[in-house]
Amino acid sequence: MKTILGLSGSLRRRSYNSGLLRAAVELAPDGVRIETGSIRDVPLYDGDREEAEGLPQPVLRLQEQLRAADGLLLVTPEYNNGIPGVFKNAIDWMSRGDGLEIFAGKPVAITGASDGGFGTILAQAHWLPVLRTLKTRHWQEGRMRVSRAPDLFDEDGNLTDERQRRILRRFVEDFARSL
Numbered sequence: 342m343k344t345i346l347g348l349s350g351s352l353r354r355r356s357y358n359s360g361l362l363r364a365a366v367e368l369a370p371d372g373v374r375i376e377t378g379s380i381r382d383v384p385l386y387d388g389d390r391e392e393a394e395g396l397p398q399p400v401l402r403l404q405e406q407l408r409a410a411d412g413l414l415l416v417t418p419e420y421n422n423g424i425p426g427v428f429k430n431a432i433d434w435m436s437r438g439d440g441l442e443i444f445a446g447k448p449v450a451i452t453g454a455s456d457g458g459f460g461t462i463l464a465q466a467h468w469l470p471v472l473r474t475l476k477t478r479h480w481q482e483g484r485m486r487v488s489r490a491p492d493l494f495d496e497d498g499n500l501t502d503e504r505q506r507r508i509l510r511r512f513v514e515d516f517a518r519s520l
């Protein structure tokens with residue numbers, strides 16, 4: 342059994358990106374399990390807090406999930422053509438303590454959904470220097486971006502578009518096969 346830790350970078354209840362991650366969980370092939378992690382309770386990074394208290398529990402939990410996973414799937418929204426702060430903040434916390442050792446060499450795939458016509462392509466590109474710094478193994482054989490999300494998801498943020506579901510299934514299968 343291969344395990345992939347999936348993280349959505351949105352806190353929104355009806356988030357397209359969280360819906361995309363839910364669909365990935367459903368569509369994962371036999372022998373592959375996508376475990377969902379949550380960035381919701383990760384506080385804003387504060388070096389004083391880290392010095393006084395160490396890593397917060399939600400960060401330790403994410404690190405534990407990442408350590409146990411064969412790969413990491415980042416499902417990123419795009420804000421102002423870049424990475425949303427809440428998502429970067431969670432990854433920054435995760436890089437602390439033993440984090441760099443956990444990230445090093447870990448295969449990482451990126452996808453994402455946005456309202457606009459470019460489907461998070463710039464946010465995905467902005468993750469690249471971060472992943473390089475964390476010494477992850479960025480999976481580059483596949484690429485998936487979901488543009489014009491309101492046309493493809495229902496009002497609860499579930500991915501309903503059959504074509505995108507097929508593309509997602511293939512994306513997850515290909516990433517999992519590379520692990």
Ligand SMILES: Cc1cc2nc3c(=O)[nH]c(=O)nc-3n(C[C@H](O)[C@H](O)[C@H](O)COP(=O)(O)O)c2cc1C
Binds near residue numbers: 419420423
């Ligand atoms: C601060 C902010 C900036 C945004 N910038 C972009 C953008 O650069 N490109 C884009 O396609 N959509 C942009 N959007 C729209 C998002 O794609 C949309 O809010 C989407 O629903 C966010 O993902 P989520 O549904 O997973 O929360 C932006 C939204 C916010 C709140």
